[in-house]
Amino acid sequence: MKRTLGTCYYPEHWPEEIWEADARRMAETGLTWVRVGEFAWSRIEPCEGKLEFDWLDRAIETLGQAGLKVVLGTPTATPPRWVVEKHPDMIAVDADGKPRGFGSRRHYCFSHEGFRRESDRIVALVAGRYGKNPYIAAWQTDNEYGCHDTILSYSEAALKAFRLWLETRYGSIEALNRAWGNVFWSMEYASFDEIGLPNLTVTEPNPSHTLAFRRFSSDQVVGFNRRQVEIIRKVSDAPISHNYMGRFTDFDHFKVGDDLEIATWDSYPLGFLEDRVGADDAWQRAFARQGDPDFQAFHHDLYRAVGKGRWWVMEQQPGPVNWAPHNPAPLPGMMRLWAWEAYAHGAEAVCYFRWRQAPFAQEQMHAGMLRPDNADAPALLEARRVADELRQAPDVSAPRAPVALIFDYDADFAWTTQPHGAGLSYFQLVFETYKALRKLGLSVDILRGETRDFSGYKIVAAPGLIYMPQDLKKVLADADAKVVLGPRTAARNADMVIPVPLPPDMPGLDVTVSRVETMRPDMPMPLRGGGCFTGYREELEGAADTVFELEDGQPAILRSGHLTYVGGWCDEAALKRLYSELCRDAGIETMDLEGGVRCRDTDGFRIWTNYGAESADTPAGRMEAAGVLLERKREPVRSGI
Amino acid sequence: MKRTLGTCYYPEHWPEEIWEADARRMAETGLTWVRVGEFAWSRIEPCEGKLEFDWLDRAIETLGQAGLKVVLGTPTATPPRWVVEKHPDMIAVDADGKPRGFGSRRHYCFSHEGFRRESDRIVALVAGRYGKNPYIAAWQTDNEYGCHDTILSYSEAALKAFRLWLETRYGSIEALNRAWGNVFWSMEYASFDEIGLPNLTVTEPNPSHTLAFRRFSSDQVVGFNRRQVEIIRKVSDAPISHNYMGRFTDFDHFKVGDDLEIATWDSYPLGFLEDRVGADDAWQRAFARQGDPDFQAFHHDLYRAVGKGRWWVMEQQPGPVNWAPHNPAPLPGMMRLWAWEAYAHGAEAVCYFRWRQAPFAQEQMHAGMLRPDNADAPALLEARRVADELRQAPDVSAPRAPVALIFDYDADFAWTTQPHGAGLSYFQLVFETYKALRKLGLSVDILRGETRDFSGYKIVAAPGLIYMPQDLKKVLADADAKVVLGPRTAARNADMVIPVPLPPDMPGLDVTVSRVETMRPDMPMPLRGGGCFTGYREELEGAADTVFELEDGQPAILRSGHLTYVGGWCDEAALKRLYSELCRDAGIETMDLEGGVRCRDTDGFRIWTNYGAESADTPAGRMEAAGVLLERKREPVRSGI
Amino acid sequence: MKRTLGTCYYPEHWPEEIWEADARRMAETGLTWVRVGEFAWSRIEPCEGKLEFDWLDRAIETLGQAGLKVVLGTPTATPPRWVVEKHPDMIAVDADGKPRGFGSRRHYCFSHEGFRRESDRIVALVAGRYGKNPYIAAWQTDNEYGCHDTILSYSEAALKAFRLWLETRYGSIEALNRAWGNVFWSMEYASFDEIGLPNLTVTEPNPSHTLAFRRFSSDQVVGFNRRQVEIIRKVSDAPISHNYMGRFTDFDHFKVGDDLEIATWDSYPLGFLEDRVGADDAWQRAFARQGDPDFQAFHHDLYRAVGKGRWWVMEQQPGPVNWAPHNPAPLPGMMRLWAWEAYAHGAEAVCYFRWRQAPFAQEQMHAGMLRPDNADAPALLEARRVADELRQAPDVSAPRAPVALIFDYDADFAWTTQPHGAGLSYFQLVFETYKALRKLGLSVDILRGETRDFSGYKIVAAPGLIYMPQDLKKVLADADAKVVLGPRTAARNADMVIPVPLPPDMPGLDVTVSRVETMRPDMPMPLRGGGCFTGYREELEGAADTVFELEDGQPAILRSGHLTYVGGWCDEAALKRLYSELCRDAGIETMDLEGGVRCRDTDGFRIWTNYGAESADTPAGRMEAAGVLLERKREPVRSGI
Numbered sequence A, B, C: 001m002k003r004t005l006g007t008c009y010y011p012e013h014w015p016e017e018i019w020e021a022d023a024r025r026m027a028e029t030g031l032t033w034v035r036v037g038e039f040a041w042s043r044i045e046p047c048e049g050k051l052e053f054d055w056l057d058r059a060i061e062t063l064g065q066a067g068l069k070v071v072l073g074t075p076t077a078t079p080p081r082w083v084v085e086k087h088p089d090m091i092a093v094d095a096d097g098k099p100r101g102f103g104s105r106r107h108y109c110f111s112h113e114g115f116r117r118e119s120d121r122i123v124a125l126v127a128g129r130y131g132k133n134p135y136i137a138a139w140q141t142d143n144e145y146g147c148h149d150t151i152l153s154y155s156e157a158a159l160k161a162f163r164l165w166l167e168t169r170y171g172s173i174e175a176l177n178r179a180w181g182n183v184f185w186s187m188e189y190a191s192f193d194e195i196g197l198p199n200l201t202v203t204e205p206n207p208s209h210t211l212a213f214r215r216f217s218s219d220q221v222v223g224f225n226r227r228q229v230e231i232i233r234k235v236s237d238a239p240i241s242h243n244y245m246g247r248f249t250d251f252d253h254f255k256v257g258d259d260l261e262i263a264t265w266d267s268y269p270l271g272f273l274e275d276r277v278g279a280d281d282a283w284q285r286a287f288a289r290q291g292d293p294d295f296q297a298f299h300h301d302l303y304r305a306v307g308k309g310r311w312w313v314m315e316q317q318p319g320p321v322n323w324a325p326h327n328p329a330p331l332p333g334m335m336r337l338w339a340w341e342a343y344a345h346g347a348e349a350v351c352y353f354r355w356r357q358a359p360f361a362q363e364q365m366h367a368g369m370l371r372p373d374n375a376d377a378p379a380l381l382e383a384r385r386v387a388d389e390l391r392q393a394p395d396v397s398a399p400r401a402p403v404a405l406i407f408d409y410d411a412d413f414a415w416t417t418q419p420h421g422a423g424l425s426y427f428q429l430v431f432e433t434y435k436a437l438r439k440l441g442l443s444v445d446i447l448r449g450e451t452r453d454f455s456g457y458k459i460v461a462a463p464g465l466i467y468m469p470q471d472l473k474k475v476l477a478d479a480d481a482k483v484v485l486g487p488r489t490a491a492r493n494a495d496m497v498i499p500v501p502l503p504p505d506m507p508g509l510d511v512t513v514s515r516v517e518t519m520r521p522d523m524p525m526p527l528r529g530g531g532c533f534t535g536y537r538e539e540l541e542g543a544a545d546t547v548f549e550l551e552d553g554q555p556a557i558l559r560s561g562h563l564t565y566v567g568g569w570c571d572e573a574a575l576k577r578l579y580s581e582l583c584r585d586a587g588i589e590t591m592d593l594e595g596g597v598r599c600r601d602t603d604g605f606r607i608w609t610n611y612g613a614e615s616a617d618t619p620a621g622r623m624e625a626a627g628v629l630l631e632r633k634r635e636p637v638r639s640g641i
């Protein structure tokens, strides 16, 4: 399959007279894909039952005639005002009990049956109209599930649905009381109807309660999405996708992905560095115009797994955005680099968001490929260069990596429920591990928590899996790969209760976590030989061999055979030591990449990117700032592609 | 007109027995003015319809008999409890939807018709009673409109009025949808009754929506005030004033001022430095007992414009206040300096707030001219010295300055709606420009955005005017003065939409802002030759001459003829370079004032103030800490006055 | 009386089969006391009227048979769900108006009569069942009144009760209006039914209003507790206690203590250092595993006073806790040290919370004396060592100290109502004074504000007593001790109004506070001779002798005879100077203790503790980290006990 480019287009924002010129210009730029329709409900159905598809028919026809393939979005992320007037209680409610009303987007509660029926209805109408349209080459359900913190809703609809969900899961209220330990503070319920949502309690609610609500809320998204998929499937053979986001963990993307053919995600490297990567000030300054050198790669690998191999960037940052605390312009070349990095990780398509900057409404400061005055914006010029390069570029490729890293949304729910120390986050733990592997020059496959076949991997890293089912323990205990566990591995049972025997209780590994402590971030605990534990640390007992120890001689990392247990939160230096030793033992070659230089292996090629603002020397030669380099395995091909 | 002094007095707070002694002591201190009545509603009308004017009759008589002129306030800032019991829904509602109830002051929503009628009624009663009273020499409407964040109310009354306001402005809902770009996220309305207030939305509302609500809220204040004015005018010839505040931009003061004869403001230099100037820690320490050396001057110039030349300080800080995070005592001499600085800017009167410190209620820690035990407080002693000095001082004077600086509340509404980068503020932008001009020794006139006649000015600075009507563009393009535009000049149309052609689209100036970015404050962008852009920066195209450029060679400040466009947020050094060069070209002499020394020109005199905590050498000679010096133009008159 | 140990046990959390082994193990460890029952309402009364006491009968029998003495808690801190269903409006309401619902604990409003009746009922049932049980050796009412910020409730029930409380206190609404100065902003009420709660006002409410609400809220706790005490007293002769908390000042503990025989408190040194001591980062790092060296001692002395001499630690931190921002493990030895420090201050008992770590619910990360898997946790081993040491240790002892320090909850209410400067706190002021005295090696008695007999003390420190009744002034003026007053002494009358003559208006001390200022914390005001005032400072007049003066020569600390007035907030160095001079004059020997070394005198012994993480030299010899040393007065007894 060829690597492709695309964009997001809103014909409803522009006079019909310019659609054809727009479409032609897209094609000339070398774009293959154009996404439309995902916010257009008020134009498709301006009031209840009045359908106006003609304009969309013509828009799709115009785009298709220009040679573009259309991705059609269901418009459920923006229910029009009349839908809200009809169902006033469809509005989600925040943790403070405040309604989250009309006036922007995503103003619906996933649990509201009335809105779910409206969603079914509009999806059926759109799918029915375009299911056989030859230009519709893919679908997108809704848009960015969860954006603006919209997964957890504390509405009456959610309460009702949560009680049912609990009844299905636990069967009897006695079973729930027992499983959650509700006796603790006389929190026992006499019936499911007595259970509330875990907000507005005097102090923190029972973590079992909170975790159950997070799982329920995730399941509501999965169910909502599945209804759309089932409706579309009946009438269309085109693949169905959804566009996920960066560092977003409020629902289980793998479970949503199970119902879809393609995973896509919306990649805004500069916005992300500003508002969610969590880097220190010096790092933020150094990469302010380029983005964090590992953050996008991590999500590429994550969504490749969510998409079961098929994935896109559906929205690629095209210039300054409007929503971060600060919104710098990208360093020239970065919009090309980001595309190539996506291809390096196996992307089938990279679509720039959006075609022309909208002069109005919430995103008027969000750049496009065209300026509001129709002039080429830098994104268009860089996209054109990528299109040229793609003509003779190798096909989509994502060969198995030597190292696997498990990412499990349920573990994130549990850590979020109970971080134990301020600022500790499962996502951060996994991401720092990923970063360490990348800086060793390694390509990584991210695997979901439900994975049971690890054959082919030399190393499997599974940090922070706070709940680990017995069958996963067994598979890892029997694996050929070197397996890295801890911290917090198997520290809770399925209901967020500490198991006895104490964790990790792993076959083949005589390690017991006897006590857990969290520390101020400014009190690192040095390891003998370099590196530190920071923030979180476990006291370990057991006969396993000590691999690393703390400076006071207490065991820090233990090992039996292929199983390694890490009893704390490793800093960068500790991770580097740990994984470079493991790689050496596993016969994996490593490098020592500094600054913004990174690489990834595809079939036949190693693709290098330089996120640095300065040129840099790399194992494959000198690279310019924002440079991209395809190195044919064992021999460089060409510089700057 | 002679410069005068005054105070604020609350006869209702004290036993009637001491009124006469108080009045005599005021007169002996050299005060001319005494403001009364603005919080006394519960004593004038203790319950509905029961009027008790006798005590106020006697108080005014006592003050008048002592030779004082009375400023009488309408008491609408503090509706008594019974008014709220009668109109429970008159209470304003905050952005979270919480009521802002009785128990302090300003607990009314400007849009509530029931309360508006109560306001009409009590104003008519007070004005009727005292309209012809010979001692009433001026009126004050209400008190500090907007204090405690009370302009924006999200009540039902506001919602109803907002819908009407929109209907009047846009005529049809289709026009509104079009003007706002509501198609963007299917936010289109079918009628004005569907429009909500722009709070409690899932993510930010449409900026057109927010801006409209800010304009509406400002208009509600203007309308509320106008009703009071119309009622008073019917029965009194005395001038009418209102006391504004510092760094307060939630309503258009110029529009309120259009209905009044005099603008007054409440000047608390130490409290302001603590809670709103926004200076860094070192500056705050250096001026903790003196206040920022430019903040008061800026507001003096601003309110001179609001008052169309006639303005007072209605409340002058008399010692420590009660409301700032920290409340230091002024450096000895500052209460005199602040008065003289007001006179330097054309004040007719300076009134100290308040006569005697109240031992009870919210402001019990707010100093007065007298201590609670009736002893002289430092403010009284300094006021007496000013009174002595005033006897032989020149009259009120505010000659036209060489430099004009535009301040436009509507621009502030727009910047607040969409700062684009964290912490960017229109007020700050204008204030920093003002500071730079002051440090060059310049006297400045502040002009409103509606100004169309700039004749007589050598320089007109108009930073940040995000919406600029065509006729203003034309006037500035044709002006004789050197005009400084940017950043963000004309970046939006009247409905907060980006115009095409792109901004500034200024006749006679070939500059186009092709892209905008905001940066972390710790990433300044150096200019060749000194100074930096910080936080905000525009990419500029066009044939105009480059005046300043960034170190990477990109244009930063462009010029054609008398029009200069500044494509970023200048730091102090950049502003100094820019304006000293402009002054040189315009034939304006400049100085280089450091620390806390500043000056201002009046007819015949240059008045110097030293805000520093140490004595300092100035072009007019050595000045003590907190010193004041009147220099006769070209020759010093006397030191220390 | 022998010093004793104990623990907190939840038989309802564990299978009945293990109760007997648990009880035996407690006894073998050397524990005397076991607290039970305080969260067990849902097991005692699973639904309305259905009582299940059998299990508790058996649990108490089992514990008693093992030789343990039982402290039985009333279960009112955790009303079961059915109680809330029956009384939905019993839920407290926070200052934002949000309900504080079921799902954790303390979800009741102290003012709700319906819940008060439920409390009476369940207490009567429990007391009736166990009042004569020979194993019940003490009672505990409720649990940690006020925990999770639960004293102030803004509910309808509280409003109703507050109005009654005000009517009782003031008699007539005119008296209240006058006392509060409600005329100030037309805040006058026509009847008590018009008074609201002091939340949700536009700006701060009248401080008299806020202070009254704080006093009312405190009285509600006193009344609630008294009802429980009266019910228990009818049927039991065992002493009654309540377990207070650290740095908790929302109700008057002395008034609650008046109704009880024993005061206990819950001491979590590491959690407290993390979340409430307020130390700087370096101090927090230095003592992260040991706790602040003075914070526990302060509360020991405080609660000894609250308990009129009889006091316990009811919950002693046994390892990492679950609730602080970071939760480190204690340095080995600290769980022993904390116990010995309690004994040094006169504790009768120290009970570790809790016996076995609960694997479920909110406190699953809270260590116990046993791990969840039943293995000994470090706390058990250290407790066993303490038990061994206690066998030959001296008896409970708390001789009168040479120095008295007044702590008054009502003063804290007033400071909280009106700190005047950001961050100023009465608790902090008193605690810093305490710290200074401790570092001079002094033993201190804390006395309540109602104390009128100071005989036997050489120094009485009374900082910050913002309201001082006339009789206290007189007693202090006549005292034999050196008395230290200020800052803010007698600065308000009983209704939070500034008195005239101005404060302190102290017989025998010619000092008047003429003006008050608060300063940024980074602007210390140096004193001649060393030390500074920081944050807060008064200008002083009067003929008293200047003891300390500011560097600019203004008086800072004045004295007449035995009365010293401190006109500002002293830093550590100033306090050290002031009190070491006073001690010298009073003939009290002092030391100069640095780091974490502290001592306290009991009958015959000086008990030393080293909170440091390193060994240290002390006047009594070298001490290990976490070391304890009993020095026989004038001669050391044994090191390390």
Ligand SMILES: [Zn+2]
Residues within 6 Å of the ligand: A144, A266, A315
């Ligand atoms: Zn998006």
Ligand SMILES: [Zn+2]
Residues within 6 Å of the ligand: B144, B266, B315
């Ligand atoms: Zn004021």
Ligand SMILES: [Zn+2]
Residues within 6 Å of the ligand: C144, C266, C315
């Ligand atoms: Zn507790």
